[in-house]
Amino acid sequence: MDYEATLHQLYRLERFGIKLGLDNIRRLLSLLGDPQRGLRAIHVTGTNGKGSVCASAASVLEASGYRVGLYTSPHLVRFNERIQVDGVPISDDDVLRLWEGMQPAIAAMAGPNKVDHPTFFEVTTAMAFQYFREREVDVGVIEVGMGGRMDATNVIDADVAVITRVDLEHTEHLGKSVERIAREKSGIIKSNSRAVTVLQPALHVIEGRCREVHATLSVVGRDVHAERVFQDLRGQRVRVRGPFGDLEVHTPLLGTFQVENVALAVTALVELRKAGFDVPNEAILSGLPGTRWPARLQIARERPLVIVDGAHNGAAAEALAVSLADLFPGRRFNLVIGVLNDKDLKAFARSLGPLATRVFACRPKSPRAFEAEEVAAAFRPFADVTVASPVSEAIDAALAGANPGGSVLITGSIYTAGEALEHLDARP
Numbered sequence: 001m002d003y004e005a006t007l008h009q010l011y012r013l014e015r016f017g018i019k020l021g022l023d024n025i026r027r028l029l030s031l032l033g034d035p036q037r038g039l040r041a042i043h044v045t046g047t048n049g050k051g052s053v054c055a056s057a058a059s060v061l062e063a064s065g066y067r068v069g070l071y072t073s074p075h076l077v078r079f080n081e082r083i084q085v086d087g088v089p090i091s092d093d094d095v096l097r098l099w100e101g102m103q104p105a106i107a108a109m110a111g112p113n114k115v116d117h118p119t120f121f122e123v124t125t126a127m128a129f130q131y132f133r134e135r136e137v138d139v140g141v142i143e144v145g146m147g148g149r150m151d152a153t154n155v156i157d158a159d160v161a162v163i164t165r166v167d168l169e170h171t172e173h174l175g176k177s178v179e180r181i182a183r184e185k186s187g188i189i190k191s192n193s194r195a196v197t198v199l200q201p202a203l204h205v206i207e208g209r210c211r212e213v214h215a216t217l218s219v220v221g222r223d224v225h226a227e228r229v230f231q232d233l234r235g236q237r238v239r240v241r242g243p244f245g246d247l248e249v250h251t252p253l254l255g256t257f258q259v260e261n262v263a264l265a266v267t268a269l270v271e272l273r274k275a276g277f278d279v280p281n282e283a284i285l286s287g288l289p290g291t292r293w294p295a296r297l298q299i300a301r302e303r304p305l306v307i308v309d310g311a312h313n314g315a316a317a318e319a320l321a322v323s324l325a326d327l328f329p330g331r332r333f334n335l336v337i338g339v340l341n342d343k344d345l346k347a348f349a350r351s352l353g354p355l356a357t358r359v360f361a362c363r364p365k366s367p368r369a370f371e372a373e374e375v376a377a378a379f380r381p382f383a384d385v386t387v388a389s390p391v392s393e394a395i396d397a398a399l400a401g402a403n404p405g406g407s408v409l410i411t412g413s414i415y416t417a418g419e420a421l422e423h424l425d426a427r428p
Helices: 003-016 023-031 050-063 092-110 120-134 178-188 203-213 257-273 281-290 314-327 345-355 372-379 391-400 414-423
Strands: 041-045 068-071 083-085 139-143 160-163 194-198 216-220 225-232 235-242 245-251 298-302 305-308 333-337 356-361 384-387 407-411
Touching: 003 092, 003 120, 023 092, 023 120, 041 050, 041 178, 041 257, 050 068, 050 139, 050 257, 050 281, 068 120, 083 120, 092 120, 160 178, 160 257, 178 203, 194 203, 194 257, 203 216, 216 257, 225 257, 235 257, 245 257, 245 281, 257 281, 257 314, 298 414, 305 414, 314 345, 314 407, 333 345, 333 372, 333 391, 333 414, 345 356, 345 372, 345 407, 356 372, 356 391, 372 384, 391 407, 391 414, 407 414
Parallel strands: 041 139, 041 160, 068 139, 160 194, 194 216, 305 407, 333 356, 333 407, 356 384
Antiparallel strands: 068 083, 225 235, 235 245, 298 305
16 A cells, blocks of 8 residues: 555544544554553643644754654644654655554454544554654653543653643533633643643633642743743744743744743743753753744745744634734735634634735635635625635735735635645745
8 A cells, every 4th residue: 555545544534533532542552552651751732832832842852862752733734744753754654554553453443333443633643652662762742632631642641741821622522611621631730740831811720630630830921931032034032031040042933922832842841850851951042943833923935925824713813913913013914814614713804804905715625614705704894805715726816916025924724824835835
């Protein structure tokens, strides 16, 4: 079987949907010899910023001399991006080999009862743990897929759990309130471990979980403070102050929201020291500038200015609007936008509509995406709208309508951002 046929079979597992619970993944991993056992890790959940924190922490750990496994989702352009060791995505051959090796375990679970068939995310998670064991990684940086307590990644006992800012998301699975969602996400905090979060309305929920399992908690905004001291289009310098002293670090990631993410990553790394890892300040200073996390306020072209951002929910869209106003005061954009249909489309329009000269509504290649006309209807109160689907057609129309000194913003979902990077030949 070739690689593309393998991916086709892997993606077909999406028909088994989302299963919140650990019985399935534990059985699958048991049949594979429990490759996750003994994995030292930073485990990251939250609503927004998870990937940026993961990428930043992994970059510093590599600079510290460790072999680092990084597991994130979803991918932008290629499936292989989800599973990396020392910044290098898993090869096509290794995906094929691991998939074939997992077939007896998958068949044993599936049997005549398809209810127990492993899902796409469960199989991908097991594949990551298998690969990390083979490559003998020293530490993993693991991003939660959804929630935390019942997420397939929560079979690990991480040294440090990170909870970024929590907002309403996946309410049909996680609960109808921020407090309920925070309770689900706090489930990644394990007994006698260390946790890091930010000062936020649901902090009392996270503190309660830490008391319950006797975990220590560091809070950015209370115990650790961060402020930007400089920024340009190549990145920003951030001063992080805490019990560990003052560190002035550089990150290439743009956006006001990245100040908090950098502070979370630095605090998590300092907490990891207490678990026995050697993460010197010099590695933090040298590792953070090497962070690579595409489609987060990424400048894909300069004339005209083209920005690609994976903002995928209302809170992220609001944070993106604040960052754009900060970086480009008064600038308006030809806005290319495609959004998934489980998101608050009106929230996107409220945040990004006022920044748009013209809106090009599109539909990314996802069965969960809003139709382009639905997106257009939400943005019509704010700007002139053109319905142009697929994403590539919308981008071409937006570029054609922008003069060399103009600006194009492409956003709405990770899927939209990934298609944009591929079309613009700005792949990660």
